[in-house]
Amino acid sequence: MMREIFEKVLKNKKDKADYIEIRAEKKEFTTIHFQGEKLEKINCSQQIGGDVRALVKGGWGFISFNQFDNLEEKVSEAIEVARLIGKEESRLAVNSPVVEIIKQDLDKDFRQISLREKKELVGNYNNIIMNFSPQIQSSKVIYTDKFSTIYFANSEGSYIEQEKPFLSVSFTAIARKGDNVQIANESIGTTKGFEIIEKISPKAQRAASRAVNLLRAESVEGGEYTVILDQILGGVFIHEAFGHLSEADFLYEDERMSGLMKLGKKFGSPKLNVVDDGSIPNLLGSAKYDDEGIRTRKNYLIKDGILVGRLHSRETAAKMGEEPTGNARALNYRFKPIVRMTNTYIENGDTPFEDLLSGIKKGIYAKDCYGGMTTFEMFTFSAGEGYMIRDGKIAEPVKDVVLSGNLFTTLLNIEGVGNDLKMIESSGGCGKSGQGPLPVSFGSPHLRIKKVVVGGK
Numbered sequence: 358m359m360r361e362i363f364e365k366v367l368k369n370k371k372d373k374a375d376y377i378e379i380r381a382e383k384k385e386f387t388t389i390h391f392q393g394e395k396l397e398k399i400n401c402s403q404q405i406g407g408d409v410r411a412l413v414k415g416g417w418g419f420i421s422f423n424q425f426d427n428l429e430e431k432v433s434e435a436i437e438v439a440r441l442i443g444k445e446e447s448r449l450a451v452n453s454p455v456v457e458i459i460k461q462d463l464d465k466d467f468r469q470i471s472l473r474e475k476k477e478l479v480g481n482y483n484n485i486i487m488n489f490s491p492q493i494q495s496s497k498v499i500y501t502d503k504f505s506t507i508y509f510a511n512s513e514g515s516y517i518e519q520e521k522p523f524l525s526v527s528f529t530a531i532a533r534k535g536d537n538v539q540i541a542n543e544s545i546g547t548t549k550g551f552e553i554i555e556k557i558s559p560k561a562q563r564a565a566s567r568a569v570n571l572l573r574a575e576s577v578e579g580g581e582y583t584v585i586l587d588q589i590l591g592g593v594f595i596h597e598a599f600g601h602l603s604e605a606d607f608l609y610e611d612e613r614m615s616g617l618m619k620l621g622k623k624f625g626s627p628k629l630n631v632v633d634d635g636s637i638p639n640l641l642g643s644a645k646y647d648d649e650g651i652r653t654r655k656n657y658l659i660k661d662g663i664l665v666g667r668l669h670s671r672e673t674a675a676k677m678g679e680e681p682t683g684n685a686r687a688l689n690y691r692f693k694p695i696v697r698m699t700n701t702y703i704e705n706g707d708t709p710f711e712d713l714l715s716g717i718k719k720g721i722y723a724k725d726c727y728g729g730m731t732t733f734e735m736f737t738f739s740a741g742e743g744y745m746i747r748d749g750k751i752a753e754p755v756k757d758v759v760l761s762g763n764l765f766t767t768l769l770n771i772e773g774v775g776n777d778l779k780m781i782e783s784s785g786g787c788g789k790s791g792q793g794p795l796p797v798s799f800g801s802p803h804l805r806i807k808k809v810v811v812g813g814k
C-alpha cells in the first residue's frame with residue numbers, strides 16, 4: 358500500500374526536482390527502567406512518521422511529518438526549500454534502482470511477549486545486582502525493545518521495505534565503601550529475538566562484582582606503558598578515534614583532516630586491517646540497504662597498514678569521485694541520512710593473547726570502556742577495568758586507567774594484533790550531528806600498543 362502511495366506522488370513530482378526520496382517509518386517499542394529497588398518507568402508505544410528529501414541544483418530540502426494525508430504537498434514543500442538553497446549542479450553517485458521487501462524473522466518475537474513477563478525478567482536482573490553484596494549501593498537496569506519497518510522510495514524507481522528489530526538490556530552497578538564510590542556497566546544489544554536476553558544473569562552479576570572489586574583497586578601510577586587493550590576497548594578505539602575520521606562528509610568539510618587522511622598513506626604495520634561492513638547478517642549496524650537505498654558492503658578502510666578507503670553517501674561519493682559504500686544512515690524519520698559507520702572492526706592478526714603479554718616487564722591490561730572523548734586526532738578513553746601486567750603476567754587490579762594520545766602515532770605503535778576478534782553489541786550507540794544513539798557494532802582482537810600515555814589519579 359505504501360508503495361502505491363509513494364509511487365503515485367513521485368510520478369507527479371519527479372520532473373520538479375533532480376532527485377526526490379520519500380521515507381516512512383512505523384515502529385512499536387517498550388522501555389522498562391529500574392533504579393535501585395524501584396521500578397522507575399515502564400512504557401509501551403507506537404509511532405508512525407515520514408520524511409521527504411528533495412534535491413534541486415545541489416540544494417537539499419528536507420521535511421518530516423507524522424501525517425500522511427497530504428503527502429504530495431509535503432513533497433512540494435521539500436522541493437520549494439531545495440530550490441531556495443540550490444545554486445550549483447546536483448551531484449549523486451549513480452545507482453541502479455532496486456525493488457525489494459526484506460522481512461526479519463525472530464526466533465522469539467519480543468512483540469509477542471507480555472509486558473508483565475518482560476518486567477519480571479528485568480526485575481530479577483535488578484535484584485541480582487542489588488542483592489550481590491552489602492557494598493552495592495544502587496543499580497540501574499534498562500530494557501528496550503523496538504521493531505521498526507522502514508519504507509523507502511525514490512524518483513529513480515527504487516522501492517525498499519526493511520524490517521529492523523532492536524533489543525537491549527543494560528546493567529549499571531554502583532558500589533560504595535565510605536566515600537569511595539565505584540561504577541561498573543555491562544550491556545547487550547541485538548537484532549535477534551527475546552531468547553538472547555533470557556539468560557544473562559551472569560552479566561548482571563559481572564556488573565555487580567566489577568563495581569565491588571573496584572573498591573579494592575589502587576589508582577594506577579601515571580606514565581608511559583605498553584598497554585594491551587581487550588576487544589571492547591580496541592573496538593571503541595577503532596570506532597571513535599579512527600572510524601569517525603573516515604566519514605567522508607567530515608573529510609570533505611575539513612581541509613587539514615582530509616590532508617591527514619590521504620589514501621595510500623601508511624597508518625600502521627602490515628598486520629593492521631580495518632573494515633566497516635554493514636552487510637554482515639544480523640549485527641546492530643547491519644542492513645541490506647542503507648537509508649539511500651544503496652546496497653551495503655564490506656569496505657576496507659586500512660589494508661595491510663595502508664589507508665585505502667572511506668565511508669560515503671551518494672553525495673560525498675560523487676563529490677570525491679569515489680564509489681558509494683552504503684553508509685548513509687538516518688536515526689529515524691525526523692532526520693536526513695548522513696554518513697555513518699555500521700559494523701567497524703580490526704581484523705584478526707595471528708598472535709595468541711599469551712604471546713601478546715610475553716616480554717612486558719611492567720604494563721597495563723585495559724578492559725572495557727567507561728566513556729571517552731575525541732577531538733580530531735586526539736583521544737582520551739577511560740577503561741572500565743584495569744590490571745597491571747608484571748613480567749608477562751596479569752597482576753593486581755588498578756583503577757582510574759585513562760588512556761590518551763594521538764590517533765596516528767598510536768596506530769603506528771600497535772605492535773601486536775591478537776587472533777581473538779570479538780564483535781561487541783551493546784545497548785549504546787553512536788552519536789553524530791544530534792543523531793544518536795544509532796545502533797552500531799564494533800570489535801577488535803586484543804591489541805598490544807607501545808608507548809601509551811596512561812593518566813592515573
Ligand SMILES: [Zn+2]
Pocket residue numbers: 596597601786787788
Ligand atoms: Zn560514534
